[in-house]
Each structure stands twice: as C-alpha cells, then as structure tokens.
Amino acid sequence: MENRWAETHTDPLDACVYGSRLLGGDPDLVLHGGGNTSVKVTTADLTGRPVDVLYVKGSGWDLADIERAGFAPLRLERLRELLTLPSLPDGRMMNELRCALLDASAPDPSVETLLHALLPQPAALHSHADAVITLTNLREPRVAEVFGDRVVVVPYVMPGFALARTCAELFARHADGDTVGVVLMNHGLFTFGEDTEQAYARHVELVGEAEEFLARHRPARAASAAALPPVDPLVLARLRREIADVAGHPVIAGRHTDAATAAFVARPDLADVAGRGPATPDHVIRTKRVPLVGRDVAGYAEDYRRYFAEHARPGLTMLDPAPRVLLDPELGMVTVGRRAKDADIARDIYAHTIGVIERAEALGGYRALPAADLFDVEYWELEQAKLRRGGAPAEFTGEVALVTGAASGIGRACVDALRARGASVVGLDLTPTPSRADYLGLQVDVTDAAAVRAALGRGVERFGGVDVLVACAGVFPGDAPIADLDQETWRRTMSVNVDSVATLLGAAHPLLRLAPRGGRVVVVASKNVPAPGPGAAAYSASKAALTQLARVAALEWAADGIRVNTVHPDAVFDTGLWTDEVLSRRALRYGLDVEAYKRRNLLGAKITSAAVGRLVAELCSDTFACTTGAQVPIDGGNERVV
Structure with missing residues (x-):
C-alpha cells in the first residue's frame, strides 16, 4: 500500500x-x-x-x-x-x-x-x-x-x-x-x-x-473466468418483480457480471462460503446477513422471517425480508436497493466481500460472526433511529423510467422531473449524455429497432426493469406546403415520430407488465393533432398517428395494468424544434412579433419544457392512477381547441 x-x-x-x-x-x-x-x-x-x-x-x-x-x-x-x-x-x-x-x-x-x-x-x-x-x-x-x-x-x-x-x-x-x-x-x-x-x-x-x-497466499483464479454474457431482460424483470413483491415496494436491481464475480458464482461451494455472513458486521445494514444464492426469493424471505423470529427482542419490527444481494451462476451478482445508489453500495460492499472470502479461504477458511451478533447490528437501536429519521421516500423511488429524446428540450425536462421524484432513468438520444448513479444515458437512434432493443436490455441490466416509458423523441421537418412536400421528408418524419414509438412500445410491453406498481406510458404528441396548421402536414399527420397509436395501446394494455396517456404541448419555444428562423416565419404569418407570438394563447402564458416535464411526471403519479387513454393539452389555452 x-x-x-x-x-x-x-x-x-x-x-x-x-x-x-x-x-x-x-x-x-x-x-x-x-x-x-x-x-x-x-x-x-x-x-x-x-x-x-x-x-x-x-x-x-x-x-x-x-x-x-x-x-x-x-x-x-x-x-x-x-x-x-x-x-x-x-x-x-x-x-x-x-x-x-x-x-x-x-x-x-x-x-x-x-x-x-x-x-x-x-x-x-x-x-x-x-x-x-x-x-x-x-x-x-x-x-x-x-x-x-x-x-x-x-x-x-x-x-x-x-x-x-x-x-x-x-x-x-x-x-x-x-x-x-x-x-x-x-x-x-x-x-x-x-x-x-x-x-x-x-x-x-x-x-x-x-x-x-x-x-504470499494468493488464491488461484480460474483460468477460464470471463465476464458473463447478457441474459433475457425478462428474466431480470421477473426477478425484480418477485423481490419487490416480497419487499413491499419497488426496488432497483442491478446486474454485475465482471470476471471476478463470474469466478466467484461459479464456485462449487458458493452456498457454503457466501452463507457464512458479511466481512464486517456494519455491512449487514446494506447487504443483510447473507445473500440469496440462486433465485428462490420466496424461500429466502421465509428463511429471513425465521432468523428474525429466532433473535428478535420484544418491541422490534421486522425489516423487509427481501434479499439485497443475489448470487447465481448464470446471472452473476444482482444487488438490490430502494434507490440505485443503495443497490450500488451493496454491489461495492459485496465485491470487496468476495475478495475477503477468497483470500481467507486460501488461508484456511473464511469465518464471519455468529448470526446473533449480526442480528444485533442489523436491529441496533441507533440504526433503527437513523432509518426512522430518513422520512418517507420520494414517490417514484425504486421505479425505472425510460425517456427518448432525453438530451434536450422536453425530453431532458421529463428526465429531470422524474429523477426529482425519485425515479432512476434510462435516457435515449442521438446526442450522448453522461450517466450517473440514477441515470443511464445511452446514445441510440430510435429508428434503429435493434439498437432500441439493445438499449432496453442495458437499462434492465442496470436498474432491473422498466416501470415508466416516456416517448419524447421527435422531429419537426420545417414548413412546407403539401404540394412541395418530398417523400423523403415525409418518410423520415413518420419514422421518427411514429414508427420508432410503435417499435419501442412493442419491445417494452412485456417489461411494463412486470412493473411492481403498474406500467405507465406517456406519449408527447402536439397541439397540431386537434388544431393543425398550414405547412406542417408531415409533423401534424405523424403526431396524429402517434396519438391514435397511444389510444389503441390504452385499449389493449389496460388489462395488463398499464395506463397510456398523451400530452399535447404547444408553443414550447425552449426546444430544438423551434429555431429562430421557424419562429420568425410563424410570427410573420400571424402578423405578430416573436415575443407576442410566444404568448399567443388564452392565458398569455409562457410554456416551458420544465412545465411539460412536470405534467408528464404527474401523469405517471397516483394522482392519475385511474386515468388511461387521456389527452391532456399544455398550451395556455388555444381558441381553436377549446
């Protein structure tokens, strides 16, 4: 050192x-x-x-x-x-x-x-x-x-x-x-x-x-040890759902497949060495006393209840019995937490525990403290008080949202609003965005179906599933009368604004069905659906088709507990769709200057991406738990729509 x-x-x-x-x-x-x-x-x-x-x-x-x-x-x-x-x-x-x-x-x-x-x-x-x-x-x-x-x-x-x-x-x-x-x-x-x-x-x-x-007593590594390959995302999503059901709330479940983990989970004595307990007792707060070896979540929970009953003192309330670390030869290590940060802490702790166990085994055998000592730390009055002081978690804590068009404008605002309310977010965009504990930024062309499916898989490996899907990615091809509209522009607009969402919905549906609190989809369409304007045929038609797609999804998916709603923004001028040139042309068409055009609504309100993001997040909340198939305008009031 x-x-x-x-x-x-x-x-x-x-x-x-x-x-x-x-x-x-x-x-x-x-x-x-x-x-x-x-x-x-x-x-x-x-x-x-x-x-x-x-x-x-x-x-x-x-x-x-x-x-x-x-x-x-x-x-x-x-x-x-x-x-x-x-x-x-x-x-x-x-x-x-x-x-x-x-x-x-x-x-x-x-x-x-x-x-x-x-x-x-x-x-x-x-x-x-x-x-x-x-x-x-x-x-x-x-x-x-x-x-x-x-x-x-x-x-x-x-x-x-x-x-x-x-x-x-x-x-x-x-x-x-x-x-x-x-x-x-x-x-x-x-x-x-x-x-x-x-x-x-x-x-x-x-x-x-x-x-x-x-x-001098370094353990021998398996020569064939290599990182584990991806698995079917549904395997992880089902596992996360089982863990969430036992925990009583949504959880983040991240998969870890590095070579060291792969070698450890391949040990023939895995259940024995992993079942001896943590390297130091304070880790029990983050990892519980032992990991789940295999995938029998219900069995693990029953064992935990027995452990609690054996050691509990009068007045103690049992913590949730769900595992925090799962070890499996095919999955590698899956770590669980209310937030991505908590799951990551469990990952880091157990990665170091693996090293301690393997070195100790090479020196004659790993030994942890008895269960009674570990229980005393897990249910220590000081730790219990710390948990009570933590307060209620944010509304979307433990849930995972996927947002397209996440790098700018309404998409970025949706990411911010969902994260602010506790969600972990997977963001897809052509422009790369930096990842952090509760955000996975992926550079993806949403019109590439294979890339979208791969991104879903990466998101599930990182967070465990998908609970919320927000389709924001879109293009505005610019003003052009129908007589001058070329087929390439039409097709490109439809490909991004409609076709890509149909592909994403189809790929995400099996994951949304497994959302612990029910899946939610919000589609960002446009005021142009109920009130189109001249020169925007491709954009208006694509958003109308998108709205119909969302309505059909609401009809088909209600039985799966998935609700699908649409927002119709208008005059959101802090997005990449509105260039200075487009704004000037539109204002001139209505005989207004640009600033007057920006507030051309009944309320005279300034509509921002952040306001749309907040509305999208609210549609995913329990406030709208009984709403699906709705179309909600956010436009300051439009006389052609009202």
Missing part, C-alpha cells in the same frame, strides 16, 4: 481532513461512509478559557469528501468522564455525546467517539481495511503473526460504549511504547500518532504488511 501523503498542514484539523480524505478515497480501506477519524486539540471556549477538544467524524459524512464542518467538536474531559461509568446504553450515550458538543449545530458524533477519546495520542484513524479484516475473519486468525506486539487485539464487541470500555481495559493492560494501533476483530484497524500524518503512515504500513502477507 502506497503512502500518498503529499501536503503540509499547520492546522491539526486541516491535517485530519486531508488524512481522512486519503483514507476515504481508497475503497480497500473505507466504503461508503465507513471508518472514522479524530484529532485532539486545545482551544479557547467562548469565555477564553482553554479547553481540550476532540474533533471526531460526524455521522452522515463520508471520509472521501469530508470537510471541517463534518467533524463534531466535543469536550474531551467530559468524554473521559463517561468512560468511568460501568455501563451506558447506546441511546443515552449518543445524548451525552451531543451534550458534550461545543457547537449545537455540529453533526452527531461517531458512535465510536469514546474509543477515540480514550486513546492518549492526538490523532487517530479507523478503517475497515480489506486486508486486515481478512486476517481477523480466518478460522485461525493470523493478526499476531503479521503484526506482533505493535497492535492491541480486541475481540469482537459491538460498537458503542461496551467496545470503548473493552478497548480501554485491554489498551491499559497491553499497550506500550511500541504500540501503534488496535485491531478490532471482525471490524477493522485503528492507528494513532502525534499528528494525523504519523497516524496515516502507520495505517498504511500495517495495511501494507497485511497485503504482502496475503499476497
């Missing part, structure tokens, strides 16, 4: 921020909010009196991008007083920690604050380093063999007051001048120093030694 420290900081907290980011930026050390860091300083309080302060990572902050504001300042003297108590329930402990803050607006301190407080050195860093966890999760742990007396080894104790007290007792008994760290079994590594730079150097050194030890 490389020591990447390259900056000088005179302020101890700035140095702690920098060291924390180095730690958090390495996924082999810290994943998604894991780990914590601290530094002790002496400062003056409001009265000018000197006070010893512990700055510790605040809850909700990620080490990878933490800032000074992410550290909670606490009175060190008070923390050390708390450590003299014989016991302190976690809820009371967190209250006492907040009472010890110097800043009432600071984030909640880390649950491991008291452990940081007991260490005499000024700076401390804590990670869940894969290499160290591997050493602790062996049938015969090898921590002492690798680190000798330089670390104090602490048997597993659940984080909180009890862990801090145990560490205090063992540290007092075993630490000496050569001690540079603490190894928490099944949990991770603490290192400390006179400043954060020294604590970081020691951290890198110990993790590097663990990595070198493991490298």
Whole structure:
C-alpha cells in the first residue's frame, strides 16, 4: 500500500481532513461512509478559557469528501468522564455525546467517539481495511503473526460504549511504547500518532504488511473466468418483480457480471462460503446477513422471517425480508436497493466481500460472526433511529423510467422531473449524455429497432426493469406546403415520430407488465393533432398517428395494468424544434412579433419544457392512477381547441 501523503498542514484539523480524505478515497480501506477519524486539540471556549477538544467524524459524512464542518467538536474531559461509568446504553450515550458538543449545530458524533477519546495520542484513524479484516475473519486468525506486539487485539464487541470500555481495559493492560494501533476483530484497524500524518503512515504500513502477507497466499483464479454474457431482460424483470413483491415496494436491481464475480458464482461451494455472513458486521445494514444464492426469493424471505423470529427482542419490527444481494451462476451478482445508489453500495460492499472470502479461504477458511451478533447490528437501536429519521421516500423511488429524446428540450425536462421524484432513468438520444448513479444515458437512434432493443436490455441490466416509458423523441421537418412536400421528408418524419414509438412500445410491453406498481406510458404528441396548421402536414399527420397509436395501446394494455396517456404541448419555444428562423416565419404569418407570438394563447402564458416535464411526471403519479387513454393539452389555452 502506497503512502500518498503529499501536503503540509499547520492546522491539526486541516491535517485530519486531508488524512481522512486519503483514507476515504481508497475503497480497500473505507466504503461508503465507513471508518472514522479524530484529532485532539486545545482551544479557547467562548469565555477564553482553554479547553481540550476532540474533533471526531460526524455521522452522515463520508471520509472521501469530508470537510471541517463534518467533524463534531466535543469536550474531551467530559468524554473521559463517561468512560468511568460501568455501563451506558447506546441511546443515552449518543445524548451525552451531543451534550458534550461545543457547537449545537455540529453533526452527531461517531458512535465510536469514546474509543477515540480514550486513546492518549492526538490523532487517530479507523478503517475497515480489506486486508486486515481478512486476517481477523480466518478460522485461525493470523493478526499476531503479521503484526506482533505493535497492535492491541480486541475481540469482537459491538460498537458503542461496551467496545470503548473493552478497548480501554485491554489498551491499559497491553499497550506500550511500541504500540501503534488496535485491531478490532471482525471490524477493522485503528492507528494513532502525534499528528494525523504519523497516524496515516502507520495505517498504511500495517495495511501494507497485511497485503504482502496475503499476497504470499494468493488464491488461484480460474483460468477460464470471463465476464458473463447478457441474459433475457425478462428474466431480470421477473426477478425484480418477485423481490419487490416480497419487499413491499419497488426496488432497483442491478446486474454485475465482471470476471471476478463470474469466478466467484461459479464456485462449487458458493452456498457454503457466501452463507457464512458479511466481512464486517456494519455491512449487514446494506447487504443483510447473507445473500440469496440462486433465485428462490420466496424461500429466502421465509428463511429471513425465521432468523428474525429466532433473535428478535420484544418491541422490534421486522425489516423487509427481501434479499439485497443475489448470487447465481448464470446471472452473476444482482444487488438490490430502494434507490440505485443503495443497490450500488451493496454491489461495492459485496465485491470487496468476495475478495475477503477468497483470500481467507486460501488461508484456511473464511469465518464471519455468529448470526446473533449480526442480528444485533442489523436491529441496533441507533440504526433503527437513523432509518426512522430518513422520512418517507420520494414517490417514484425504486421505479425505472425510460425517456427518448432525453438530451434536450422536453425530453431532458421529463428526465429531470422524474429523477426529482425519485425515479432512476434510462435516457435515449442521438446526442450522448453522461450517466450517473440514477441515470443511464445511452446514445441510440430510435429508428434503429435493434439498437432500441439493445438499449432496453442495458437499462434492465442496470436498474432491473422498466416501470415508466416516456416517448419524447421527435422531429419537426420545417414548413412546407403539401404540394412541395418530398417523400423523403415525409418518410423520415413518420419514422421518427411514429414508427420508432410503435417499435419501442412493442419491445417494452412485456417489461411494463412486470412493473411492481403498474406500467405507465406517456406519449408527447402536439397541439397540431386537434388544431393543425398550414405547412406542417408531415409533423401534424405523424403526431396524429402517434396519438391514435397511444389510444389503441390504452385499449389493449389496460388489462395488463398499464395506463397510456398523451400530452399535447404547444408553443414550447425552449426546444430544438423551434429555431429562430421557424419562429420568425410563424410570427410573420400571424402578423405578430416573436415575443407576442410566444404568448399567443388564452392565458398569455409562457410554456416551458420544465412545465411539460412536470405534467408528464404527474401523469405517471397516483394522482392519475385511474386515468388511461387521456389527452391532456399544455398550451395556455388555444381558441381553436377549446
């Protein structure tokens, strides 16, 4: 492991921020909010009196991008007083920690604050380093063999007051001048120093030694290991539907097929090694205790209910029994979450778990904590409180929308509106758009049927299914009287505006049938359907045909629980269809200047892409749960239509 420290900081907290980011930026050390860091300083309080302060990572902050504001300042003297108590329930402990803050607006301190407080050195860093966890999760742990007396080894104790007290007792008994760290079994590594730079150097050194030890016992990789090929999208969509039904809400289910995953799911002992539990207990919040091996979702849920019944204490409410990780020789790994971000976190965690398991198996056998210990973390009162504080999810959370014409205009506005309400979105457009956690941008010509079907497949592999389809892609060929209309223009307009949507609807229908809350389709047509204008024969006819296509789909698909509605925008001038030239010609035709032409509606309203996007999203909501086959204008009121 490389020591990447390259900056000088005179302020101890700035140095702690920098060291924390180095730690958090390495996924082999810290994943998604894991780990914590601290530094002790002496400062003056409001009265000018000197006070010893512990700055510790605040809850909700990620080490990878933490800032000074992410550290909670606490009175060190008070923390050390708390450590003299014989016991302190976690809820009371967190209250006492907040009472010890110097800043009432600071984030909640880390649950491991008291452990940081007991260490005499000024700076401390804590990670869940894969290499160290591997050493602790062996049938015969090898921590002492690798680190000798330089670390104090602490048997597993659940984080909180009890862990801090145990560490205090063992540290007092075993630490000496050569001690540079603490190894928490099944949990991770603490290192400390006179400043954060020294604590970081020691951290890198110990993790590097663990990595070198493991490298000498590297597991053999299957020579034929290769990424898994695509599967029928309906297989994934059905699986996602089963998981959503068990969970009680829609979910995102992403498939992962890289070579490392393919090799792991091909293991003949997959059910055995995967069924032993997570590499460290805090992962149980994201991955549950064990993955589902195979595809028996109902069986997994029944096993989970038995697990809960066996370990539950009075007053606990069972979390949903759906798996968060599924391992299958054909599918690879499928990870599940309410949001794409949650599914991705489960993916990242289990990808690292695979590495820990395989290295541990090469060293004599992987061993996780007993189910009872893992249950205590999964149903920890602090985690339960955190879930309750999270509030209700956004309306489309767990649902997947596919939008065509997604790069600009109304299409982009629909993407934004759906994402704002919690949906994950697949966007198709000729113009490439950057992907992010909840958005998959694909460069696709919607008139290419094969490319559209391939894009649907990629979308399902990324998010698990399709719940909402919004057809926005369209072309306006420009003004031309019928007498001058050439066949190529006519055919191109029909191909984009009608034919491509017919192809997309046919390909998407089997996926929409599997939507957990029922499929929804919104087709973006035009005011030109009820009120065409001269010079727009190809555009008006294509949008009229599109509207008829949507009406027939509403008739045919209602029995499948799919509703299909149409919006008719007009005068949406912030789209690519309206060039300055077209606007000038249209305004001149009506004897108006351009600005007057833009507000040529009964309300004198300015119609924007964002307004259309909001309407489209609302049509997909429960507000319109009993509506299908509708045609909704968004035009400010048009006297030719009204």
